[in-house]
């Protein structure tokens with residue numbers, strides 16, 4: 174690498190294998206490879222997981238009992254013995270020139286090897302007094318070799334591969350010094366660097382790996398986080414704009430009699446949020462490019478009205494609409510509800526005497542029987558069906574449309590590139606139908622930008638009036654649980670109804686079923702004796718399921734004991750109590766969905782979360798539910814508790830480029846990166862004027878990974 178050559182790009186770094194570095198031989202190369210480090214780029218992106226600030230280290234002679242402290246020193250002596258209750262106790266005499274400290278470790282026999290005499294280490298822990306001597310028990314230990322410097326980076330290391338943090342630090346240092354002659358290229362436009370006051374990329378890599386001070390490290394991190402997020406956003410925005418430029422869409426007739434008539438006959442005015450979202454949708458639908466929009470709205474926020482409005486916008490222009498639900502049961506429920514909403518409406522039909530005919534909404538699921546199915550399929554091709562409701566089967570090969578213009582996908586996470594392509598062909602008009610994806614699982618804004626960055630996002634953030642607030646109560650003790658059952662009895666005596674959701678059992682559906690059956694039997698004989706108690710779970714035969722639901726809806730059953738099959742779609746306004754047994758085992762989103770089953774009528778509702786969870790996370794989840802009914806707030810808390818892995822996991826498997834950036838910590842940077850990405854792509858859609866950025870995206874977000882960004 175000679176001076177005079179152009180600065181090194183990330184692509185250049187990715188072309189240099191680690192064995193080219195001094196000190197990295199065959200054995201090290203193999204070890205690094207087990208950590209996913211093959212190239213100099215991998216190495217430079219193997220960031221320290223934390224730092225030790227030696228300027229804040231304490232001297233042993235100054236340590237006070239009860240204090241937590243970081244001490245840098247050397248192992249003087251180490252020994253292990255068995256205690257009376259047959260645990261190993263390893264004791265390390267540790268000194269720093271000002272005094273001595275003993276470190277004790279229980280049941281960690283490997284410490285004897287790790288902390289052999291003469292080893293330099295940094296230990297962190299609380300100082301106790303034991304038999305007149307100062308000690309730390311089970312301190313955090315970092316081996317740092319003989320590294321000096323004020324700030325010591327601690328790398329993710331692997332005992333097994335024999336890679337220590339100081340090895341990694343040395344390799345990184347060697348790599349950085351080899352880069353110095355040519356320098357690192359910085360493809361991010363100057364104007365962006367200036368606007369955010371970013372340091373250059375080479376300084377950032379140096380600063381993240383061996384900062385002189387903690388503020389220097391923070392500056393470096395800020396810059397590198399932005400780079401990661403910018404790459405992801407550029408890729409998403411580039412693809413989004415490409416689809417918009419290259420795919421022809423339907424220009425819908427968004428103003429028309431059907432939509433007006435529909436809104437006019439609703440027994441309530443639209444909420445402000447519904448109006449706003451409908452405007453967002455219609456401004457997409459009048460454009461000659463396909464809409465691909467995500468509608469987020471909490472349970473009960475009134476998504477159905479919005480969905481039907483969008484479908485009618487297609488229908489009033491003479492096209493067809495389809496609504497896909499995740500299960501047949503939910504499709505049936507949607508069909509019932511939507512058919513009722515549209516009952517008696519007519520669409521123009523010049524071939525009839527009156528010039529119009531009834532608007533037709535059909536259900537297409539397996540249960541309707543072969544003859545009905547054939548009829549619906551035939552009428553779909555003829556254009557005699559206006560709105561069809563079903564599952565994913567609606568976009569399978571066998572279903573043909575006359576002119577499909579609008580597709581609504583409910584409660585759906587898995588709608589990917591192939592489905593998008595399938596839809597384009599279904600349109601049958603040469604234009605791709607518009608797509609509205611609805612979800613009742615809100616995800617935080619910045620996460621949505623990263624995970625669904627290729628979609629436009631609309632949010633229904635206002636509940637229709639008339640929902641009574643739900644009180645959420647944690648019934649932690651047996652005594653508190655007793656009160657739950659007597660509350661149900663009182664409510665039933667007043668004519669109300671209740672749900673009881675049974676403990677979730679991870680292992681298998683059959684265990685879930687058994688648990689539901691046992692709970693049902695117990696309640697019938699004991700706590701709820703004398704009440705009419707129904708049972709619903711995944712193995713109940715469809716006809717029985719149907720009749721049980723109908724009995725509950727019509728008030729012939731007081732209490733419905735169920736598994737999470739009732740999670741979505743069930744709407745019985747007279748049900749005012751939701752009991753979730755062993756609530757600590759459910760996720761936040763799931764509990765929130767379950768709670769959304771009540772509070773749908775004018776009576777005051779309660780949600781009881783029963784049980785004493787064994788884990789702090791379980792407690793935190795229950796507390797979150799008790800603390801708020803705001804789905805977006807809960808989604809934020811869920812993100813805090815679970816980390817972004819789970820959210821990213823929904824759409825993005827495998828590797829992703831976010832090594833430093835966190836969707837939680839770096840929210841504001843997600844937004845900034847997205848803004849910058851739009852600015853760049855707006856004026857340079859294929860990044861022809863930004864070849865450095867384009868190469869980087871192609872390098873780190875290889876094609877198949879970018880596909881993952883797009884699908885679910």
Ligand code: ADP
Pocket residue numbers: 441442443444447470471472473474475476477478613637638639
């Ligand atoms: P979601 O699908 O978002 O959970 P729904 O569309 O099922 O919510 O609506 C929940 C309930 O609120 C339904 O009973 C619906 O009739 C009612 N609703 C919808 N919009 C309004 C509104 N603007 N005012 C009053 N009630 C509404």
Ligand code: MG
Pocket residue numbers: 476477742
């Ligand atoms: Mg719904």
